[in-house]
Amino acid sequence: MARRRTDKFRWHRKHLLGLRDLSRQEIEHILDTAHGFEQISTRSIKKAPALRGKVVVNMFFEDSTRTRNSFTLAANRLSADVIEFTKKSSSVSKGETLIDTARNLEAMGIDIVVIRHNAGGAAKLLSRTINACVVNAGDGFNEHPTQALLDAYTIRRVRGSLEGLKVGIVGDIAHSRVARSNVWALTKLGAEVVLIGPPTLMPGKVEQLPVRVSYSLDDVIEELDVINMLRIQFERLGGNPFPSVREYSHFFGLTVDRMKRAKENITVMHPGPINRGLEIESEVADGPNSVILQQVANGLAVRMAVLFLVHQAAIEEQRGKV
Amino acid sequence: MDGIWNRMSETADILIRGGRVIDPANGVDKQADVLVADGQMVQIGSSISVPAQTVIDATDKLVVPGLIDLHVHFREPGDEEEETIASGSAAALAGGFTSVVCMPNTKPAIDEATRVEYIHRMGRQARKTFIYVMGSITQNRSGKELSEMGLMAQAGAVGFTDDGDGVQDTSVMLRALKYAKMLDTLLAQHAQDNSLAKNGVMNAGYNATTLGLPGIDPLAEELMLWRDIQLVRKTGTRYHAQHISTMGSVEIVRQAKAQGLPVTCEVTPHHLLLTDNAVVDYDTNFKVNPPLRTSKDIEALKEAIQEGIIDALATDHAPHLKSEKELEFLTAPFGIASLECALGLYVKALVEPGVIGWPELIAMMTHRPAGVVRITRGTIAEGDRADITIINPDIEYVIDADKFLSKSRNCPYNGWLAKSKVEHTILGGELRYSAQVNH
Numbered sequence: 001m002a003r004r005r006t007d008k009f010r011w012h013r014k015h016l017l018g019l020r021d022l023s024r025q026e027i028e029h030i031l032d033t034a035h036g037f038e039q040i041s042t043r044s045i046k047k048a049p050a051l052r053g054k055v056v057v058n059m060f061f062e063d064s065t066r067t068r069n070s071f072t073l074a075a076n077r078l079s080a081d082v083i084e085f086t087k088k089s090s091s092v093s094k095g096e097t098l099i100d101t102a103r104n105l106e107a108m109g110i111d112i113v114v115i116r117h118n119a120g121g122a123a124k125l126l127s128r129t130i131n132a133c134v135v136n137a138g139d140g141f142n143e144h145p146t147q148a149l150l151d152a153y154t155i156r157r158v159r160g161s162l163e164g165l166k167v168g169i170v171g172d173i174a175h176s177r178v179a180r181s182n183v184w185a186l187t188k189l190g191a192e193v194v195l196i197g198p199p200t201l202m203p204g205k206v207e208q209l210p211v212r213v214s215y216s217l218d219d220v221i222e223e224l225d226v227i228n229m230l231r232i233q234f235e236r237l238g239g240n241p242f243p244s245v246r247e248y249s250h251f252f253g254l255t256v257d258r259m260k261r262a263k264e265n266i267t268v269m270h271p272g273p274i275n276r277g278l279e280i281e282s283e284v285a286d287g288p289n290s291v292i293l294q295q296v297a298n299g300l301a302v303r304m305a306v307l308f309l310v311h312q313a314a315i316e317e318q319r320g321k322v
Numbered sequence: 323m324d325g326i327w328n329r330m331s332e333t334a335d336i337l338i339r340g341g342r343v344i345d346p347a348n349g350v351d352k353q354a355d356v357l358v359a360d361g362q363m364v365q366i367g368s369s370i371s372v373p374a375q376t377v378i379d380a381t382d383k384l385v386v387p388g389l390i391d392l393h394v395h396f397r398e399p400g401d402e403e404e405e406t407i408a409s410g411s412a413a414a415l416a417g418g419f420t421s422v423v424c425m426p427n428t429k430p431a432i433d434e435a436t437r438v439e440y441i442h443r444m445g446r447q448a449r450k451t452f453i454y455v456m457g458s459i460t461q462n463r464s465g466k467e468l469s470e471m472g473l474m475a476q477a478g479a480v481g482f483t484d485d486g487d488g489v490q491d492t493s494v495m496l497r498a499l500k501y502a503k504m505l506d507t508l509l510a511q512h513a514q515d516n517s518l519a520k521n522g523v524m525n526a527g528y529n530a531t532t533l534g535l536p537g538i539d540p541l542a543e544e545l546m547l548w549r550d551i552q553l554v555r556k557t558g559t560r561y562h563a564q565h566i567s568t569m570g571s572v573e574i575v576r577q578a579k580a581q582g583l584p585v586t587c588e589v590t591p592h593h594l595l596l597t598d599n600a601v602v603d604y605d606t607n608f609k610v611n612p613p614l615r616t617s618k619d620i621e622a623l624k625e626a627i628q629e630g631i632i633d634a635l636a637t638d639h640a641p642h643l644k645s646e647k648e649l650e651f652l653t654a655p656f657g658i659a660s661l662e663c664a665l666g667l668y669v670k671a672l673v674e675p676g677v678i679g680w681p682e683l684i685a686m687m688t689h690r691p692a693g694v695v696r697i698t699r700g701t702i703a704e705g706d707r708a709d710i711t712i713i714n715p716d717i718e719y720v721i722d723a724d725k726f727l728s729k730s731r732n733c734p735y736n737g738w739l740a741k742s743k744v745e746h747t748i749l750g751g752e753l754r755y756s757a758q759v760n761h
Contacts, residue, residue, distance in 0.1 A: 020532065097645070097648065097649055098649070098650060099648050099649075117650070118652070119650035119651065119652035119653060120533055120534035120535045120604070120651065120652065121533065121534075121535070121604030121650060121651045121652075122650050124603070124604050125604060125648075125650060125651075129648075139534070140534050140535070140652065141534040142533060142534030142535070143534065177534060180532070180534060203530075203531040204526045204527055204528070204530060204531050204537055204539075205527050205528040205531055206531065208528045208531075209531070209532075
């Protein structure tokens with residue numbers, strides 16, 4: 001089903017919590033597996049039986065449209081039953097705790113939990129508590145592994161390989177789980193990552209990450225092979241890390257003007273949803289260098305691969321126990 | 323040689339034989355017997371042969387003044403499911419503590435005299451350790467209006483703090499210090515500038531970045547501490563920096579002391595033994611405020627201990643329910659329960675690596691903290707109230723939180739190997755605690 005998969009390698013993780021602890025080989029294995037699933041979407045009957053009779057719960061404690069729909073569709077394509085569980089979590093914990101909620105769902109017999117939560121480490125907490133597989137769909141500003149995997153997948157499809165590419169990630173690095181997961185994935189796959197944004201949007205001790213940091217998009221735009229424009233997440237910003245939207249766009253927006261100075265074949269990415277005219281101008285977002293919609297399409301294949309792999313690992317673990 | 327007991331010819335209550343008596347306040351560190359009767363130490367000397375109801379063989383053991391902890395949270399009133407004054411007192415006694423100072427961040431806060439009296443009364447009823455209390459500096463710890471510090475001081479409050487939070491407003495803190503000066507009382511501060519610390523849950527640094535958790539910059543502590551010391555320079559009030567955790571704080575206290583300001587400070591076991599590396603698995607038992615810092619900070623704190631700049635080794639015993647600590651790291655409450663293993667932890671942090679010796683350790687757990695809150699405790703001398711802790715310094719044991727007398731189990735040291743254990747605790751002349759002997 002998958003190309004480039006080595007016979008020796010065996011995936012053994014029943015949870016996908018983040019990419020920080022994954023090896024290059026593991027990440028490549030997910031991408032290879034995703035490649036095999038990609039063609040299912042082109043068939044007339046868009047289903048495979050891998051998760052038939054299994055239950056996937058989408059536990060979303062934060063607003064999400066595209067990630068949740070993508071996971072739902074991925075689970076459906078693998079023939080799983082899907083429970084949608086959405087609940088606004090409050091920072092002060094009132095009512096049922098995450099652990100209690102999960103234990104209750106587990107009592108109904110579930111196989112995979114896909115969780116999005118506003119607290120970093122929520123997916124890890126869940127994985128320690130329940131037997132089902134846990135897939136992190138974004139936890140606080142810790143990690144969003146499937147987003148980074150689909151970004152890596154997209155780059156690999158467009159550029160052949162990540163080895164030696166310079167990838168700029170622009171925007172609110174401090175509060176971005178997408179940025180963190182991307183840093184781990186892309187650097188492991190051989191790319192050089194440049195984080196770009198004002199110091200007020202950089203996390204503490206950023207210099208200790210395996211990246212370059214630049215406070216000026218103009219200084220580095222000419223070097224970049226790939227540019228990933230993060231969404232300014234107004235809901236996560238505390239206070240005003242930059243004076244105004246206008247000033248932010250002026251220094252860090254991907255404008256038609258700036259694109260003129262970039263490499264001709266630069267790949268333009270955005271995890272969505274786009275604030276048009278803020279971090280990216282419409283003409284660029286919809287232009288020939290943009291792969292934003294391909295990212296969305298690839299997200300489906302990547303999530304199918306992840307659901308498939310964690311479930312396989314759970315089956316093997318179960319066999320091992322018997 | 324003649325103790326006051328010799329004049330009477332009755333049976334004494336307790337005779338502690340052949341231990342190494344360490345009484346740092348009086349510069350004593352020698353092998354001696356201690357005779358206890360009528361709640362007092364009546365004779366200290368060699369080869370006492372007075373008959374006693376209880377004879378404790380303290381050969382190769384340390385006989386020290388009952389330990390004093392300046393910083394505990396016993397959660398009563400308000401959160402009795404986490405801890406009560408009775409359960410906390412039992413835990414204290416098992417940890418070798420005969421005096422503790424309860425923090426006022428209960429529900430409701432200890433912000434008026436009847437509540438001070440309530441804590442004292444519950445302590446007397448528990449009869450397991452001597453309970454002192456600090457009142458809150460501001461009403462309901464809200465940082466705005468001063469509490470009735472004068473009436474609380476008359477009721478026996480040994481100092482004041484809004485612990486859990488620092489007093490944010492500079493003019494309120496200045497007013498409190500001026501007023502406290504009139505009362506000749508102590509203001510203690512949990513130094514943390516909330517405008518900088520915000521919703522942080524761990525030390526700001528690389529680990530916070532990779533874990534995606536909001537950080538608390540060391541500056542949040544240091545800025546408030548520095549501010550307070552400038553205010554103390556103006557008012558001359560006795561000021562106590564609670565649980566200092568950073569290299570910068572050490573430097574600020576060092577300077578203040580060098581300038582002769584009436585400033586004291588305490589540390590906790592966790593800020594000497596654990597760093598923010600411990601948080602990497604989002605284990606909420608390592609969530610504490612001030613947060614676990616870095617090895618550099620630990621080194622600075624140990625250096626300060628060696629220099630004598632740290633006055634007290636406290637615990638900040640902060641019990642919480644398992645269900646609360648099972649929450650997301652972002653949401654779970656701050657705190658570590660460590661009263662019952664604190665001595666072993668301090669030995670591990672300070673005595674085993676040779677930072678200080680036993681007499682210095684005991685000083686920082688007895689008469690020096692007593693001096694901070696001006697209580698007449700923490701010494702071993704004839705005529706003193708008999709609060710005595712007997713320690714086996716050679717025994718090794720595994721810390722088992724499930725066996726805690728505390729109601730809570732939020733102890734990150736569970737399973738650690740500790741050396742030296744409290745074997746007996748004598749409170750007011752009564753043998754109130756003896757450890758199970760493990761072979």
